[in-house]
Amino acid sequence: MNVAASLSSIATVRFPNCHRCFRSSKTLIPSSSVRIMSQFSSSPSASSAPPMSSNTVAVESKKPPKQPWLIVGLGNPGKKYHSTRHNVGFDMVDAIAEAEGISLSSVSFKALVGKGLIGDVPVIFAKPQTFMNKSGESVGSIVSYYKIPLKQVLVIFDDLDLPFAKLRLLPKGGHGGHNGMRSVIDHFKGSRDFPRLRIGIGRPPGKMDPVNFVLRPFTKQELEELNFTFQDGVEAVRILLLEGFNKSATFVNSAKPLEQCG
Numbered sequence: 001m002n003v004a005a006s007l008s009s010i011a012t013v014r015f016p017n018c019h020r021c022f023r024s025s026k027t028l029i030p031s032s033s034v035r036i037m038s039q040f041s042s043s044p045s046a047s048s049a050p051p052m053s054s055n056t057v058a059v060e061s062k063k064p065p066k067q068p069w070l071i072v073g074l075g076n077p078g079k080k081y082h083s084t085r086h087n088v089g090f091d092m093v094d095a096i097a098e099a100e101g102i103s104l105s106s107v108s109f110k111a112l113v114g115k116g117l118i119g120d121v122p123v124i125f126a127k128p129q130t131f132m133n134k135s136g137e138s139v140g141s142i143v144s145y146y147k148i149p150l151k152q153v154l155v156i157f158d159d160l161d162l163p164f165a166k167l168r169l170l171p172k173g174g175h176g177g178h179n180g181m182r183s184v185i186d187h188f189k190g191s192r193d194f195p196r197l198r199i200g201i202g203r204p205p206g207k208m209d210p211v212n213f214v215l216r217p218f219t220k221q222e223l224e225e226l227n228f229t230f231q232d233g234v235e236a237v238r239i240l241l242l243e244g245f246n247k248s249a250t251f252v253n254s255a256k257p258l259e260q261c262g
Contacts, residue, residue: 065122066120066121066122067122067147067148067149067152068115068121068122068123068124068146068148068152069118069121069122069123069124069148069152069153069154069241070123070124070126070139070142070143070146070148070152070153070154071093071096071123071124071125071126071154071156071237072089072093072125072126072127072128072135072139072142072153072154072155072156072184073089073090073091073092073093073094073125073126073127073156073157074089074090074128074132074135074155074156074157074158074178074180074181074184075087075088075089075090075091075127075128075132075180076131076132077127077129077131081215082217083217083218083223084214084215084216084217084218085158085201085213085214085215085216085217085218086132086158086214086215087158088157088158088199088201088226089155089156089157089158089180089199090127091226091230092156092197092199092229092230092233093125093126093127093156094127095230095231095233095234096125096230096233096234096237097114097116097125099234100116100117100118100123100234101116102114102115102116102123102125104125104126104127107129109126109138109141109142109145110128110129110130110137110138110141111126111127111128111129111130111138111139111142112126112127112129113125113126113142118237118238118241118242119238119241119242121241121242123241124142124146124148126138126139126142132179132180132183133179133180133182133183134183135180135181135183135184136182136183136184136185136186136187136188137183137187139153139155139184139187140184140187140188143188150188150191150193150194151193151194151195153194153195154194154195154196154197154237154240155181155184155194155195155196155197156196156197156199156233157178157180157181157196157197157198157199158178158198158199158200158201158214159176159178159198159199159200159201160201160202160203160204160210160213160214161176161200161203162198162199162200162201162202163200163202164200164201164202164222164225165199165200165222165225165226165228165229166199166200166229167197167198167199167200167229167232167233167236167252167253168197168198168200168252168253169195169196169197169198169236169240169245169248169249169252169253170195170196170198170249171193171195171245171249172192172193172194172195172196173192173196174192181196195240195245197233197236197237197252199229199233201214232251232252235251236248236251236252239251
């Protein structure tokens with residue numbers, strides 16, 4: 001049998017999983033035969049696939065690194081504002097970071113920052129320390145430095161217009177009179193196209209000034225109720241990063257009272 005006929009007969013033989021053998025036993029099989037058999041995958045259905053060079057296989061096996069998500073909680077720094085209604089964004093970020101084993105222990109970009117993974121998705125947590133009305137200075141700097149697309153920036157903040165301890169996840173929107181969100185939008189050059197998780201803190205009783213109301217601390221009973229909200233928030237963020245916005249929004253929004261859906 002001549003050489004061409006020999007190679008032709010080799011090409012018709014199936015070698016399940018032999019791509020592993022070729023790398024470790026090169027002296028056992030002629031290099032010309034290796035080149036022919038490298039066109040085939042160990043997958044049974046791949047024998048009909050078009051020829052593929054070894055260089056192509058190497059390129060396809062390398063997935064591009066995933067871009068990080070930025071999870072921002074809005075609030076005011078300092079003990080004076082700890083556990084106040086306006087700081088519930090901070091509290092939610094703390095709950096999510098703790099559940100994922102990520103410490104917000106470094107200070108950069110005028111924020112307390114923590115980095116880690118949720119599943120296989122890189123994530124940056126941030127709590128701006130600029131005071132609420134200048135939150136955008138910190139958030140804008142982080143987004144610019146890491147080149148994070150706005151669709152992967154989740155901002156968490158308190159909302160007077162939602163019932164207490166209720167959540168609503170939206171893909172975009174305005175600031176709704178919230179000065180922290182106003183600052184963030186300003187530093188995003190007016191763009192409102194980024195997701196946000198709103199946490200209801202209820203309306204002020206009677207004729208109380210909303211400014212005074214948002215700076216009031218939560219009662220013990222309210223904190224206990226918020227713990228369940230934080231658990232939902234942790235799950236919502238996991239779903240958002242690993243399964244997408246729509247599934248997360250369904251989880252957060254669908255089982256809530258109708259007054260949230262306006």
